[in-house]
Amino acid sequence: MFENTINYKPEYVLDENGHRRRFKTDKAGYFLIDLKKVRNEVSGNKIEINGKKVEGDKIDINRIRGIKYDRENGKLYVLIDKQWEQIQSSPSGGLSQLIMKNVSFFLIPDNNGEYFRQWRPQIKKPDDIWNEIVKVTNLPGLTSAPKLQPIQTRLIMLSTGMRAPLGLKVYGPDLETIEKSGLEFEKILKEVPSIIPSSVFYDRAVGAPYIEIKLKREAIARYGMTISDVQEALQSAVGGMGLTTTVEGRERFPVRVRYARELRNTPEELEKILVPSMTGVQVPLGELAEMHYTRGPQMIRSENTFLTGYVIFDKQPGVAEVDVVEKADAHIKAKIESGELKLPTGVSYKFAGNYEQQIRATKRLALVIPVSLILVFLLLFFQFKTITASSIHFSGVFVAFAGGFLMLWLYGQPWFMNFSIAGMNMRDLFQMHTINLSVAVWVGFIALFGIATDDGVIMGTYIHQVFEEMKPATVHDVREAVVIAGKKRVRPAMMTAAVAIIALLPVLTSTGKGADIMVPMAIPTFGGMIIQMMTMFVVPVLQAIWRESGIKKTNGGKLKHIETS
Template identity: 25%
Template sequence: MSFLARLSLRNRGLVALIAIIILGFGAIAIPSLKQQLLPSLSFPAAFVVAPYPGAAPDIVEEQVTKPIEDALQGVADLEDITSTSAEGSATITVTFAFGTPIDDITNKIQTAVNRIGPQLPEGVDPQVVAGSTDDLPAIVLAATKSGDQSAFAAQLTSVVMPALQGVEGVRTVEVTGVQDQNVVITLDPARAAPAGVTAETLTAALRANGVSIPAGTVIDGDRALSVQVGGALAGLDDLRNLAVTPAATLGSVATVELTPEAQTSVTRTNGKPSFGIQVTASPDGNAVQISNEIRDKLAGLEKELGGDAALVPIFDQAPSVEESISSLTTEGALGLVFAVLVILVFLLSVRSTLVTAVSIPMSVVVALIALWVGDYSLNILTLGALTIAVGRVVDDSIVVLENIKRHLGYGEEKQHAILTGVREVTGAVVASTLTTVAVFAPIALVSGFVGELFRPFAVTVAVALLASLVVSLTVVPVLSYWFLRPPKTGGRTQEEVEAEALEKERRSPLQRAYLPVIRFATRRRLATVALGLVVFVLTLFGATFLKTNFLDDGGQREFTIAQELPVGSNLAATDAAARKIEDILAGHDEVEAYQVTIGSSAGQGWGGAQTTNTANFQVTATEDADVERLQADLRTETGALTGAGTITVGSAAGGPGGSTDSLQVVVQANRAEDLTAAAKLVQDAMTGTPGIADVESNLAASVPRVDVKVRRDVASRYGLSDAAVGQIVAGAYRGQTLTRLTVDGQQRDVVLRFGAPPASIEELKALPLPVPGGPVRLDAVAEVAESAGPLQITRIDGERSAAVSGRATGSDVGATSTDLQKRLDDLVLPAGATVTLGGVSADQAEAFSQLGLAMLVAIAIVFIIMVATFRSIVQPLILLVSIPFAATGAIALLLLTDTALGVPALIGVLMLIGIVVTNAIVLMDLINQYREQGMSVRDAVVEGGRRRLRPILMTAVATICALLPMALGVTGEGGFISQPLAVVVIGGLISSTLLTLVLVPTLYTMVEGRRERRRERKRAAAPAEVEAEVEAEGERPVGAHRLEDLQSADR
């Protein structure tokens, strides 16, 4: 590819113009890049949610869950089916491989579910939903105001929602926590019976009135007018005046009023009753821009809402995104400055430094343009990749420029020096860059969450490195022609100038320090290799002390607190317990805002049953807060509370995959009693494992309920059945929905009731059942008693299961998981029961396995590229030795910095595979060139090491210094991915560079020297035949060098 340098020098103005155009295009494209916290990911899961109000979990399982599971078995591409049957709802989670088209799979699931619709109980309407990271809210607001909360909710709907929906890039705006209102008709039996009004006559009257019927068209002169008969009921007064019989209106036999539904949840923000406003961005929306525009509108909206109305952000992506972008940009800029200073120190020339440094902005801009073209966003992954790339993109330019500068220093004519300098290193530069880029190709083979998360990272680094290669072979030669100056000859010949430059090189401090080392290493080869083996053994020993984890938390300010009271606790009891935690949060200056939601829907908004024994807190810490310490303090303070139930202070909500410390064991068994026993054994094992806290089983809780068992023999005498009694009891609590009515511009359900719902078991027993001859009490035809049943029933792939979960309290999640697995292996489980370690342990095991495979593939790709470069199999094997020694520094620095080996660190190891062979390629390529010129093996090794010492050290030190701000976490933002990666790369570069300059030349001398000596013996035995063979293979004697020193035939 050295022709690029010749072409560029012939068209210097064009090259400069193209570079300026690229920079200008980047200035236009870069501001339009979408900014996110994380890349857009579509989760490989869909949910089938089927509400069945009032049904117990076992009934839901038999009548809803199992039929849906059976229907889904025929859908292709599904991996797992997990179901949860709770009171009043069924939720079936379907998982499939990453990369599966979400729309296609959800359509198939919906079709399968629709097919079995007639088999499901009446009123059960399953819905299929799927999501991605784009469904996460861009911003969540808490809305508070004193006074009538229903009127305030109406204000939010009519004022705030339209204003926010008008912001560019907003997809949806949803107000949560609003208590719906229904039109409730309470029939008075004493007045209704004499007037002949029953539920049937009332239903018929409502259906026959309040409708608009198109009757036809009437001709009025030259106009054609449509005829509409009837009209919608305008409001509650129309409903009250509705004639239900010739002698009675509805208002005369019943009360008609707008009544809020029974309260099943409470939301407060900073101690005040509140509503939530969630704003999600469209796929092309910019979360930062949306957030900033919404924040600008808040003051005006608060004024428009009046009173003491307040709109407070409790979750906002923008600050995290902006802080991460700003911090990583700062670290990248510091890295750039450090890299440039290193180059300046080595080259001692401002001109040369500026020529080299130009590759950094050019390569970064090209990478950003590639992100824009590929519709990638600017997020902590792509920004981290650019920051890391800053230290690498300068390498090619350093090698090229250093060689150009050396030839200029020999007094050669400028253009000849530039072309010669480029030509000598082109092969090595291309090969070394391709090996670094090639290691990212296996990222495409990494499946699951890690592969999806890091694919934009790999693309960004690869594009930046390829851009740096092109810049080094085009822009750098042109700038060198314009700005570099050859030394003044002072009347000396070119040979004299070159000799003086070579002597100056040998007298430099670096050369004086290195030459004795390389000469000793190549002379005492066995001792050098033995020392290398000792280092390798120590590396393996040190690896056993490494901590391991999946991903660190993201260092964000938001985290959660979960509170659970005994099952059956009512809303008032849970509310009182939640206030104790609110009091603690209010007393912490490091807490900026907090929101609590008491009571949660098992159906997640799709009509599921309500549980009133839980409270969930969303806590936002101040910018300067130490979140980990704050969480620890909260755990201590909440743990001292009495009567507050089980409290779990969660991890910071920053890990891209969710909680990064959650451990879970899935238990499966054929029989319910075996499942219970096995789950208890697992729970005890987890509780006894050091480093695990907050252990709980989803089988541990049972929910109290009232069972009404109809005595069929007695009920039949009154003409009642199970279904008839069930409808009457359900009507007493939920009423009977008759129709919908528009009230104040909103559609409301019209619900018929026959009185207040029974408030106790005794009132339920006394519930009158209408039968011929007069009403009869419920307990006259049925047994009414309190019992206990499962809170929920979980099934995995059709088999009942349980989940025992806990939280890893230490940083070494891998060691904790290993300890737990050993304890699980020692359990004596009931026959047919199985346990599987899941949660973050399974995620970590899968990620490590996938990345381990990616490393093997990367090594194979690197080896193939080197074989093609050197046209030899032996020499690439020598180069691969530098890879395991890169682990020496990486492991040592991980141990010194107490950094865990997680997915980001493994990505750093993957990068090292390509990086560490770069210097070895540059070194070996020059050694081979010297041997082609006739040098002996040892002379070529020593001379090659001497000549490549400065560029190798320059590239390594420049990369290390560029990554130093990131490794130190100078800004502290976005470091959960970039910091471990930078630590690994720095440590690996330090050790591999030192060993490249010593061990690789030593091994080269051993292998090639042996071949050289073997050839010498053959030549001594049959000089004529050897001469003929040498001539046939294209070798040529050079000057006084011996024939055995020539190695072209070997290559």
Template identity: 30%
Template sequence: PWQTAGIAAMEVGPALFFSLLIIAVSFLPIFALSGQEGKLFAPLAFTKTFAIAAAAILAITLVPVLMAWFIRGKIPVERKNPLNRVLARLYRPVIHSVLQAPWLVVIGAMLVAATLVYPWQRLGTQLMPPLEEGTLLYMPVAQNPAISYGESAALLQLTDRIIKTFPEVKTVFGEAGRAQTATDQSPISMFDTVVTLKQPDHWPAHISMNKLRDQLNQALQIPGLSNNWTQPIKGRVDMLTTGLQTPLGLKITGQNLATLNLLGQKVQAVLLKVSGTQTAYAARVTGGRYIVVHTDRAAAARYGVSVADVNRLVETAIGGKVLTTAVEGVQRFPVDLRYPRDRRQSLSALMDSRVAAPNGAQIPLAQLARVDMVNGPAMLTSDDSQLNSWVTIDLKPGTSIGTYVARAKRMLAHQVHLPPGYTINWVGEYQSMHRANQRLQIVVPMVLLLIALLLYLNFRNVVEVAIVLVTLPFSLVGGLWLVYVLHYKLSVAVVVGFIALAGVAVEFGVVMLLYLDQALQRRRARDALQNWHDLQLAIIEGSMLRLRPLAMTFTLVVVGLLPIMLSEGTGADMMKRIAAPIIGGMLSATLLALLVIPALYALWQRRRLRSQ
């Protein structure tokens, strides 16, 4: 047994080692990703790489020893297994037909690979598929930045009531403005409404998440409000990474606020005409309203009142001043002193406010200062020492970000002319997609060269390396078509699935060529490789030996991934997009190993046979 195990290990060990090593190398592009996509998929890549590296080492060290220890007695012949007999009976006439016309098989494979153009042009692109959180975040923005607190509260209550009428909605909780924290920059014109949904089992029939969002958006077409829909976790991540409350937006940079405001309005008008836009809103960088108190120093001096006394009134009564802190257990609550809201928002009430003079007299503020209501910027935002204005874009469900941005760029280039010193940049998911694409365009060719080098070290033959690499696109056919049929977009998750599929397809090719080479060597050793007929018999022998392990691999991979495709829990959408290319591609990869590679191998060896 030790000698037999050693011979078997010498035959298949190097091929299996290099195959597993190539699978590990194929995951290198994932390590080049950064941002959200890098943090999400790096653990998967590390786990897969370490597992494959360990499997490659064990395949040539521990496994042969275990085989010699535990495989004893008479080993059953493969043809006695009923499943093997069925597979052989089905495959034998097929491989005979392939070898009768190998050129037709190769041409047919090329035509099938050419069909990739159709789904590729229609897939659409996105950074990552949405993770359904079971909750919606409705974030409308009032187009008037000088909206009052009362009007803001009325709009918030109105939207909450409309949302609650939908049977799919469990609870609604909305807020306007910002929390008492420096990390929240939301103005009073921006609302946050968390819409908690019931379980999908309790929804009316034929209602999906996208359709529900569509219906909610149609019901909330309120004049003066620009709607934005996202999810709580996703929305917070978007705001932390880009500053936008939507996955996609534009940043207009320049020096003059009035010009930025005008450009934002023009860009908004153009984007609303672009197919796929649900809402587009340009932030009103002007239009804010401010109360300015100008102290009349001469008038104040007549009453013995200082400018500091006037400022103290403004600071305390209008802005609010913390007098003390209430303690309740481990909690601390600041106690503020200031005028009620209706008094703070009335110019006449503010002008009637009293300032205490040194002699005890209460002097109206109107006699000490001039109180004006002036216009100004609603909120200043800057980046790289440049003022900027943001345009948020909410796309219709199912819209491809890559396709949408391409259309929008063309329309903006023709209809919006930028003054000197002003720029427009796309931010959000498109920016991350562009960054990921740039990195993959550099890393993927380098990885392919490394895979080619590993294949050459295994085969020591350029032609066999070329056979594996040239036929690799054919193995992706099934995966790409399944992704297209399922209406998935080309995202980082789908790319990860194709990377895993490519590794498995290369392994199929390497091991198939190993079996074919060994079959030829056995016939050559018996001096039974003299003509085309002998070559066909050798290829049939090698292909038949590879049939059972290939069928086992196919079954294990597909059956193992089917539960993912049937799952519906949180995170299932992401995992389905990784599994779909592998499941669909396993069929084309199997056909590649069983039909196309034997046909190419036969053509190559026939040419060598003729030249001898």
């Protein structure tokens, strides 16, 4: 699977004849001509783009570099040796032939030797490619599919069973009741503003064509047969019956006998199956049973012994999954309370998806974050021996905490860093967009707590050393000692903060693998360290207030000192 693969897995609705509406999708998808290869995962065939129809329930679409499609004359061009060459299908319908055709322009290479390439003028980023796919496949009877990469799709389906990051599981006593309720939920979820209406779809459970065989008990009894006789004849003719097992060396192969496919693939042929009677007469199955098409379940899903149906949906960009689920749940409950939605007896529902992992992680973080703060405070207490001194230096954590949230807020503001330097927009360089609270963000805050007290410790430790040397006895002496110590620790404190800030710049501008995790993790640390430089002023001021209060409380101006190890 290629990194630039798009996994398109729509849901088909069967028509009145039980056939899937594929051909329109295949025809529409062909006009997305900037493709290299389409893999039909159902049949396992790899079909090169040469005008042939592409079919399949699950399609992997791979890009090719240097290919363009001229819609005016219907010509397809591919870049070979820096020159555009026209592609024309061979009359035999086989592999495409290349016909040389000079074109008056070339692609421009970048610094890495790769060519700057544009699919079409409106294609600027990967999301635009997905929007084009959704646009051309917006057909009646075909639902849109959520934007998922192949590996991501498999992980989600393994964890939730659904093919979407968010969904609603409907439990009920039978499939018909579940489908009726699922369609109602589908209409209601489309009304939620934070949900993309076109992505809401109930995964139909009923709709697959079945051949139903209804036995005529009177006719069977008239021929002196039993129900099991007819069922065994039908089983052996259609499903096959084990005859023997062949031994080929160390391998064994079962041998099954059944009718040829052309003798059992239609109801008319099934009616011709001969069933032996007690008298030796061969009776056609059509005289012993009635056969007709009926609609049945495409797939039977069950969880915790309950039949289940899925209503899948996707969120609007920039909205947290937890917020989407909370709003959707509140909207459904409001509909139930108002009487607009009446659930049948035995029907229940539950939201599922990636947000469940977020909730579980939030519960764990509710324990981890306080523990990390307590550990930081204990380390300060072991150093300074008093609660007051430890609290003064611990104040840097709260300053940095505010700075982290401020940076998260600024990332979501369109005006922040919205300027260009040397032709590069700063918002694009730092990938600025709305950042929701996630596990990665909270891990960044935990890392921030550990380094937020560095400047305070540097400043406070030297202030204590100066007090030990000068032994100030008046308020004026205390303030003078604090100023002297503070001036000599400005540069070390600035260097400590600058090292952390500069080290995070490559992370904030990274775009490779893992960047979607590392960037949210680095944002609160980056913002917290910038604001945390305020502790160069906060810690000396708090130290002065504490020392002055100690002098005022002592008799004769005797200064109360703290001890350090």
